[in-house]
Amino acid sequence: MKLGTNIILFLFSISLFAQKSTEGIINDADTNEPIPYVNIGIVKKDKGTVSTEEGKFEFEIPSGFMNDTIKLSSIGYQPKSMVVKDFLAILKANPIITLLPEITELNEVVVTNKKLKEKVVGNKSKSKKMKAQFSYAVAGNEVGIKVKIKDSPTFIDKFHVNIVSNTSEKVKFRINFYNIKDGLPNEKIFKENIIFSINVKEGDFTLDLEKYGIVVEEDFYTTIELLENQKKEEEVFFSAGLLGNTTAYRYTSQGEWVKLSAVGIGFNYTVKY
Incomplete structure (x- = not known):
């Protein structure tokens, strides 16, 4: 993610190691059907990607990371971890990697008879001078904010952000x-993929989330993740502002989260509690 007007306030680091290109397909172990949008990456390193809608993936792994751990994870499936050199050996023998379906409990349905209050929480910036964007067009690039709730349960109705361009x-x-x-995003608490595109060129963008029945009972992080590599000429800039709710970001799938307290990306939510 980049922030700033004409000045980039921070950038992700780029590895200078020699690279080994790797590619493959991720399938469901039971049905042999491709699994879309799987997070694949070297744990706590800035090397990874997201599988395409057809389950395909391709990215480069620095030669210095051969003894690190690579992890594959997707909502609805058991995660799979292994040493990078073993992962490459498996792919060399067979380019198809499989994940086992995970039996998960349905999201709890919360029923309440109290009259709910509505509130907008998060960073409400609409600045055009301070803005943020995804960097380097890497699938899995993710950025979001910490949201504090006033009461439990809290129902998430809508996501809002102001688009600069x-x-x-x-x-x-x-x-x-x-x-x-430890003050950073940890495990996903909503077990469903919510995929969307941003069809606003400039101004307010809203994503209706009411139909998903998202309920939180404590403070949480909410993020937006890039699923496809953007071309250089394709960019989206979000409004940002000083201070506000804490922003956290990571360069790509399974990478290490970094907290940025001084700048808040302009994500906010309509909630009921």
Whole structure:
């Protein structure tokens, strides 16, 4: 993610190691059907990607990471981890990697008879001078904010952000919700993929989430994840502002989260509690 007007306030680091290109397909172990949008990456390193809608993936792995751990994870499937050199050996023998379906409990249905209050929480910036964008067009690039709730349960109705400019109207994104550990995003708390595109060139964008029945009972992180590599000419800039709710980002899938307290990306939510 980049922030700033004409000045980039921070950038992700780029590895200078020699690279080994790797590619493959991720399938469901039971049906042999491709699994779309799987997060694949070297744990706590800035190397990874997201599988395409057809389950295909391709990215480069620095030669210095051969003894690190690579992890594959997707909502609805058991995660798979292994040493990078073993992962490459498996792919060399067979380019298809399989994940086992995970039996998960349905999201709890919360029923209440109290009259709910409505509130907008998060960062409400509509600045055109301070803005943020995804960097380097890497699938899995993710950025979001910490949201504090006033009461439990809290129902998430809508996501809002002000778009400074947008030429990536066909690019797909995923919205994620995480619980918090050590002040950073930890595990996903909503077990359903919410995929969308941003069809607003400039101005307010709203994503209706009411039909998903998202309920939180404590403070959480919410992020937007880039699912497709953007072309250089395709960019989306979000409004941002100083201070506000804490922003966290990671360069790509399974990478290490970084917290940025001084700048808040302009994500906010309509909630009921």
